Amino acid sequence: MKKVNLILAMGFISASAFIASCAKESTSSIADVQVKNAQDNAIAITSFENVDLSTASSALKADIVDSTDIDSLPPCKITHMGKGKIEKEFNFDGYSHGGKGHSGKIQQTITYPIDSTKEEGKVEKMHFDNFKQGGRKLEGTKTITYLGKPDGIHSEWEVKLDSGKITLKNGVVVTFSYDIIRKQIAGDSTLTKKDDVFEINGTGSGVNRKGIAYTVTTTNLIKANDCRYFKSGTVTYVSDKTIVTSYNSGDNCEPSATITVDGVVQTINIDIEKN
Numbered sequence: 001m002k003k004v005n006l007i008l009a010m011g012f013i014s015a016s017a018f019i020a021s022c023a024k025e026s027t028s029s030i031a032d033v034q035v036k037n038a039q040d041n042a043i044a045i046t047s048f049e050n051v052d053l054s055t056a057s058s059a060l061k062a063d064i065v066d067s068t069d070i071d072s073l074p075p076c077k078i079t080h081m082g083k084g085k086i087e088k089e090f091n092f093d094g095y096s097h098g099g100k101g102h103s104g105k106i107q108q109t110i111t112y113p114i115d116s117t118k119e120e121g122k123v124e125k126m127h128f129d130n131f132k133q134g135g136r137k138l139e140g141t142k143t144i145t146y147l148g149k150p151d152g153i154h155s156e157w158e159v160k161l162d163s164g165k166i167t168l169k170n171g172v173v174v175t176f177s178y179d180i181i182r183k184q185i186a187g188d189s190t191l192t193k194k195d196d197v198f199e200i201n202g203t204g205s206g207v208n209r210k211g212i213a214y215t216v217t218t219t220n221l222i223k224a225n226d227c228r229y230f231k232s233g234t235v236t237y238v239s240d241k242t243i244v245t246s247y248n249s250g251d252n253c254e255p256s257a258t259i260t261v262d263g264v265v266q267t268i269n270i271d272i273e274k275n
Helices: 002-026 032-049
Strands: 076-082 085-091 100-111 123-133 136-148 156-167 173-186 197-207 213-224 232-238 242-247 256-261 264-269
Touching: 032 136, 032 156, 032 173, 032 197, 032 213, 032 232, 032 242, 032 256, 032 264, 136 173, 156 197, 173 213
Parallel strands: none
Antiparallel strands: 076 085, 085 100, 100 123, 123 136, 136 156, 156 173, 173 197, 197 213, 213 232, 232 242, 242 256, 256 264
8 A cells, every 4th residue: 555655645746746847848948929029029020110211310421422431322312392392202123221122102292491590390101112121011101200319419300100010021011110210329429320329219110021910119229320120128028928129239230129018038039020
């Protein structure tokens, strides 16, 4: 009888250990669907952030051609010019930026205050026309409004993306719109754009690949012009789960970030799509 009890006890201990082991294993990684959502959002926010037809952060820089700079703009033609308004069409076929091939067009409209020496109120509006970046199709309208230097030191812009949509290379479709403030924290006093660094804060929303609505909050994202990925900062993605993406591209400009879900942390590549 004692022998039987001993065997049962050992079996119970083994079963308990197995259950505990399974439970531990099941919480040691993040569900694949959450990884996909984080990667989709990282691709979207990075892709739209890297579309900027201004050659630099100010009108002064925009008039300077620097052959040593990071990239030049693609060919464009002026389709309309009037008092306080300029319309341009940029052709991205064959253009490359940040290691990404481009195609399609962007229609740009610039409106600016007249009878004023100040840049405050200058608005740049971009509409995507069958535009692709690295094989990913971007749609929507991006509007950048110069706010001047509210603190007397740093230039700021309000950046809005309306009706944003990205179709990934694997055919996955994600919608994404946002309203952010972009503050320049370095490079404002130089004549080249390659040393410009920005801090980004704001909110956004959209519908993910499963048709589920989500919201995002960006906190102190640091974006340098010499790298297409964010150097630091976080994006909090809220849907059926809360996902916190912490960016860390580092000095080597790696497409790397960590995501945290329910206390579990996992490193992801923010430039890879998952089916």
